[in-house]
Amino acid sequence: MRTLPRLRDGLAQIKHYRNSTFGPLNQYPSFGSSVSDLFVGREGLFRTRFHGENSLALVYGRRIPVEHLIILIDCAGAVITQVQVMSDDFRFSIDLPSTGHDFYSFIHLSVYSEMVLRPIARDERLIARNHRGYTGYLMRDSSVETTVHGNFGLLYLGKNGSLRSLARQKSVHRYTVQELFNEAFRYDLCFPNPTARPLRMDVDVVDEVGSIRETVSQVIPPFGNWMLQLGGERLRGGCYLSWRSRLPVGRCIIFEIDEQRSTCNVFHS
């Protein structure tokens, strides 16, 4: 290992320990709050369907009315629109509306009425609901969703209705996907930024002998999203993908697209 990167890593270690945590949060959600993973939605080649949960209904084992709030966010981190759905089912599914954006992010929050909460107020006080739903993507005319769960985010709405997050950027981490990527597919890598600060992402394409063949960098706006497309010659011979960011858990959503068969495999890294 060269001296400069080694020194830089050493300093990062010291800084990291001074921050006294490897955790992705500086604080936990407050009691009674509703926080959400950051999900990725797509249009054009895909339709997007979301499956969420009615947390209190699941806890109490009975139907409880809830307002599901889906907030759609563009690549620059601005709210596109929001969708409200009333339901008392344990689970709910929704086909997301057309936004005019090829890809975007969204969050899922739940709102219970005072009438619902009053009889269980003492219990509700103790619950910080963490919405971890599933997103299904239907490619072209397919009727089978390819499904993936949300990416860690802990986003919520502040009192003034603006997007807020408990996720924090820390020291630089390197995340490497446990997969071999090859030229038979096209890969769309979606990196949502769950933090309130611009996030720099450096993605390395690593060849079969472990050398970095190419690096692609991008600064992602707060609550924004970046899609990196890779395939063909850039992955010749089979490659590994690895990236550096200040996210302690810097995962992304990967679309592995087989154009010939019109099929897609979606997974988180």
Place this chain on the structure above:
Amino acid sequence: MYYYFLTRPRTDITSTMTVTDFVPNALGRQLRSDVFDVAMYVPRREQKIWELREVLNFGSSHHIMATSETIGLDVGELAVGVPLEPGSKLSSRTDRLPAPRTRNVDGSPVAARCSLRFSWQGVSSSYQSEYPLTMAERVTGPLNSFNLASSLQGQNASVLFCAVNIMRDAQIGANNYSILPVGHDGAALRNMAITARRNSCSVIETDSIEAARRLAYSSSDAVFLPLYLVLGTSAIGPSISVEHTHPPHEMFWQRPARDFCLPKLRASWEQK
């Protein structure tokens, strides 16, 4: 610390495990390798032992691949991949799986996973997979898996609910457990209870319409990893999708919430 696994949920479905020697998540900018072996064990339920099938190493490559075909798995069987120090001395038969070595190099928060890919009729779907050691040591425990396929997936679609159970202790792993589907009214479908096998992948296959009638799968006498495979054919050809569901404790934050919500959630569903 995590085990990996391969399985074969149906005659025409195979699985492939891929793991690299790159550290999955670590502090710093450097791309770091960490060499280890992966010992592949298969359970022999009748003899109540684990049989060592082969030991995989990276050689000159940066990744290891193994498939359910090369291991020779029958339907419902599984093979467990155990990351170990290179050159570890292993006996060919053991009544207790070795503990997997950690792949973490610092306190960075990530499960060191492999990629598990299911293939069917020339198409495939994958997810980042692991089986925690702590789960493999738990003999009993309530579990609710809220059904991922509870919305319709097309007329010809089949849904395979796969309950993967790994018990480190082969003696305990020879015992069965039960899985109960739960309807959308919250009531258990007791006439549809199935007897599942430990140290195997127990599959409940239904069409999409029947799958959508089920809200959850629950068990009071074992923990398992719930996987949902959806297979479909249409004018554009075959499609496959796989994903796991979150354990219910991930729906809540803070210890007080967990301590309160989880017992209540379990009690709510067990009474039915």
